[in-house]
Amino acid sequence: MAERFTKSMARNIYLGGSVFFFLLFLGLTFDTIQALPERDNRENLTESVAHGKKLWEENNCLGCHTLFGEGAYFAPELGNVYQRRGGEISDEAFIGFFKGWMNAMPTNAPGRRQMPQFNLNDQELEDLAAFLKYAAGINTNDWPPNIEG
Amino acid sequence: MKYQSQAVAKPYFIFALALFVGQIVFGLIIGLQYVVGDFLFPEIPFNVARMVHTNLLIVWLLFGFMGAAYYLIPEESETELYSPKLAWILFWVFAAAGTLTIIGYLAVPYATLAEITGNDLLPTMGREFLEMPTITKIGVVIVALGFLFNIGMTMLKGRKTVISIVMMTGLMGLALFFLFSFYNPENLALDKYFWWWVVHLWVEGVWELIMGAMLAFVLIKVTGVDREVIEKWLYIIIAMALITGIIGTGHHFFWIGPPEYWMYLGSIFSALEPIPFFMMTVFAFNMVSRRRREHPNRAATLWALGCAVMAFLGAGVWGFLHTLAPINYYTHGTQVTAAHGHMAFYGAYVMIVITMISYAMPIMRGRPNGNSPQAQTVEMWSFWLMTIAMVFITLFLSAAGILQIWMQRIPESGEALSFMATQDNIAVFYWLREAAGVVFFIGLLTYISSFFVKGDEVVVAD
Numbered sequence: 001m002a003e004r005f006t007k008s009m010a011r012n013i014y015l016g017g018s019v020f021f022f023l024l025f026l027g028l029t030f031d032t033i034q035a036l037p038e039r040d041n042r043e044n045l046t047e048s049v050a051h052g053k054k055l056w057e058e059n060n061c062l063g064c065h066t067l068f069g070e071g072a073y074f075a076p077e078l079g080n081v082y083q084r085r086g087g088e089i090s091d092e093a094f095i096g097f098f099k100g101w102m103n104a105m106p107t108n109a110p111g112r113r114q115m116p117q118f119n120l121n122d123q124e125l126e127d128l129a130a131f132l133k134y135a136a137g138i139n140t141n142d143w144p145p146n147i148e149g
Numbered sequence: 150m151k152y153q154s155q156a157v158a159k160p161y162f163i164f165a166l167a168l169f170v171g172q173i174v175f176g177l178i179i180g181l182q183y184v185v186g187d188f189l190f191p192e193i194p195f196n197v198a199r200m201v202h203t204n205l206l207i208v209w210l211l212f213g214f215m216g217a218a219y220y221l222i223p224e225e226s227e228t229e230l231y232s233p234k235l236a237w238i239l240f241w242v243f244a245a246a247g248t249l250t251i252i253g254y255l256a257v258p259y260a261t262l263a264e265i266t267g268n269d270l271l272p273t274m275g276r277e278f279l280e281m282p283t284i285t286k287i288g289v290v291i292v293a294l295g296f297l298f299n300i301g302m303t304m305l306k307g308r309k310t311v312i313s314i315v316m317m318t319g320l321m322g323l324a325l326f327f328l329f330s331f332y333n334p335e336n337l338a339l340d341k342y343f344w345w346w347v348v349h350l351w352v353e354g355v356w357e358l359i360m361g362a363m364l365a366f367v368l369i370k371v372t373g374v375d376r377e378v379i380e381k382w383l384y385i386i387i388a389m390a391l392i393t394g395i396i397g398t399g400h401h402f403f404w405i406g407p408p409e410y411w412m413y414l415g416s417i418f419s420a421l422e423p424i425p426f427f428m429m430t431v432f433a434f435n436m437v438s439r440r441r442r443e444h445p446n447r448a449a450t451l452w453a454l455g456c457a458v459m460a461f462l463g464a465g466v467w468g469f470l471h472t473l474a475p476i477n478y479y480t481h482g483t484q485v486t487a488a489h490g491h492m493a494f495y496g497a498y499v500m501i502v503i504t505m506i507s508y509a510m511p512i513m514r515g516r517p518n519g520n521s522p523q524a525q526t527v528e529m530w531s532f533w534l535m536t537i538a539m540v541f542i543t544l545f546l547s548a549a550g551i552l553q554i555w556m557q558r559i560p561e562s563g564e565a566l567s568f569m570a571t572q573d574n575i576a577v578f579y580w581l582r583e584a585a586g587v588v589f590f591i592g593l594l595t596y597i598s599s600f601f602v603k604g605d606e607v608v609v610a611d
């Protein structure tokens with residue numbers, strides 16, 4: 001580096017730059033939070049959904065699945081499983097599929113990737129389904145590209 | 150070793166390496182489960198083994214960073230560590246908390262672990278990389294506070310260098326952003342938004358400060374280049390890291406709820422994120438070519454150079470490949486992400502910790518001029534085995550990812566293959582990844598064995 005570029009200039013760029021961009025980030029975060037109510041489907045965030053989210057976390061579904069493309073890449077995307085598995089037809093169709101699926105696990109098909117049996121009761125399954133339906137209603141800028149997720 | 154108390158770094162490094170071995174064993178397990186889906190099922194389901202793999206990674210890197218700080222801060226500050234005893238106590242607390250958590254993952258279903266650790270009181274579990282029970286998280290915070298207090302007091306009573314200040318800033322940032330792991334709102338979009346404040350602002354923010362400081366420290370030692378020059382580089386590298394990386398967080402906000410403008414901001418700023426990694430590479434090679442001495446620890450120099458290159462490849466190149474929104478639309482959450490995650494973590498953070506260990510460990514073991522040439526040869530073999538294996542892991546996963554996108558993402562609904570069908574079609578690349586993983590594991594065992602190679606003592610004529 002040229003000799004005229006001194007260490008204290010470098011330090012000032014570091015301090016000034018990081019403070020500036022961090023404050024900008026805070027500002028953008030503030031703006032995002034203002035904009036989220038229009039996008040994040042919070043009007044449908046019921047008790048049941050909140051409980052479903054907790055079940056989702058406490059059973060570590062994200063340890064195999066992605067949700068909006070985040071998580072593990074071992075099992076299907078679930079951010080749009082509502083649409084993929086009956087939600088387009090009716091709520092009941094999706095819930096029916098979902099309960100059937102969860103109760104049928106594991107498949108025990110030899111060599112096939114396995115999903116555990118979580119032994120959830122009917123109410124819990126309905127809450128999880130409600131959570132997945134709520135998630136499917138969040139505006140994700142048209143992601144995923146198609147129904148397969 | 151200039152100061153006795155630096156020796157407290159040793160247990161941290163040894164424990165880190167033990168966890169590293171565990172991490173890779175579980176990596177091999179999940180790698181096999183990818184193709185033999187019922188392997189170890191139902192005893193160890195994929196999610197459990199994955200959690201062990203990734204959490205061991207994070208925890209051993211934290212051990213590595215702490216060990217590095219305990220070694221580096223006294224030397225830079227030119228004074229003994231404020232309290233070696235506190236460092237020892239925290240070592241045992243952290244080691245016990247970590248071990249118990251891993252045992253918890255393996256011994257009981259995750260839901261049971263959540264229940265017995267009181268996740269109900271403050272639900273923080275079940276999110277990627279932050280799976281540990283809330284009480285473990287609280288333990289981490291306590292350890293971090295004690296640790297920062299210890300090295301902070303050491304700095305206060307001694308010389309303050311740019312390297313130690315940057316290291317300290319990075320570690321404080323690490324602790325600060327970890328606090329967002331306690332924020333878990335019911336609103337999924339908000340939850341995801343702030344989850345990235347931990348994960349992204351760590352690896353593409355404050356951890357780069359830690360990495361930069363460690364690299365600068367080792368480069369000063371092995372090259373003897375003037376501190377002024379090195380410190381100027383360090384400042385400019387971390388300046389670029391934060392200027393690009395903070396707003397660059399936006400590359401994770403494309404598809405999880407936040408407004409569209411993040412597609413522009415995230416794409417533009419994160420596209421610049423390779424710059425600091427590129428500068429680190431130029432920096433490392435520049436300093437080594439301007440070296441004023443031939444340091445006999447050639448292995449440490451190799452790790453330092455390798456780290457800079459691999460971090461640039463893994464974070465810079467593989468990060469750039471999928472960071473622009475129109476591309477990320479297709480690559481998001483595929484094996485392309487896994488490819489990048491592996492090479493970036495290995496190149497930047499695994500290798501910087503090994504660089505530090507490679508430099509400091511011989512000194513702490515009473516070999517001020519590095520290990521014997523024989524031991525160094527073994528160590529350099531391990532460098533190449535692990536690094537080349539990681540390059541292949543990355544290439545195989547990238548190939549798997551591109552095919553996955555081709556079959557599952559690009560065709561219209563109705564024409565596209567399902568996730569599971571796609572996985573079946575690309576299984577061969579998972580087999581190849583597993584094979585490369587075995588080579589990686591052999592490399593790791595070679596590395597560990599290099600600590601036990603005797604050989605001729607190195608003497609340098611001054």
Ligand code: HEM
Nearest residue numbers: 072073074176177179180486487490491494495583586589
């Ligand atoms: C130092 C070496 C390694 C590092 C730093 C590392 C790091 C990571 C990270 C960060 C993740 C999370 C990835 C993501 O979410 O994108 C991960 C997942 C994984 N790793 Fe590794 N890993 C290493 C070695 C290995 C090896 C040797 C194997 C197996 C051969 C392996 C197999 C896996 C698998 C199968 C996953 C799960 C991917 C998924 O989510 O479906 N890893 N690893």
Ligand code: HEM
Nearest residue numbers: 352400419422464468469471472481482486490493494497
């Ligand atoms: C050493 C630094 C870095 C590390 C350790 C790292 C690690 C990771 C990991 C583990 C993930 C997966 C997260 C998840 O599980 O969802 C990820 C995602 C991502 N990284 Fe990095 N990264 C680094 C630097 C970079 C840089 C410099 C760029 C851009 C130039 C970048 C671009 C991305 C993008 C776009 C994603 C999202 C992938 C997706 O959409 O699925 N990363 N990174």
Ligand SMILES: [Fe+2]
Nearest residue numbers: 349353398401
């Ligand atoms: Fe990122």
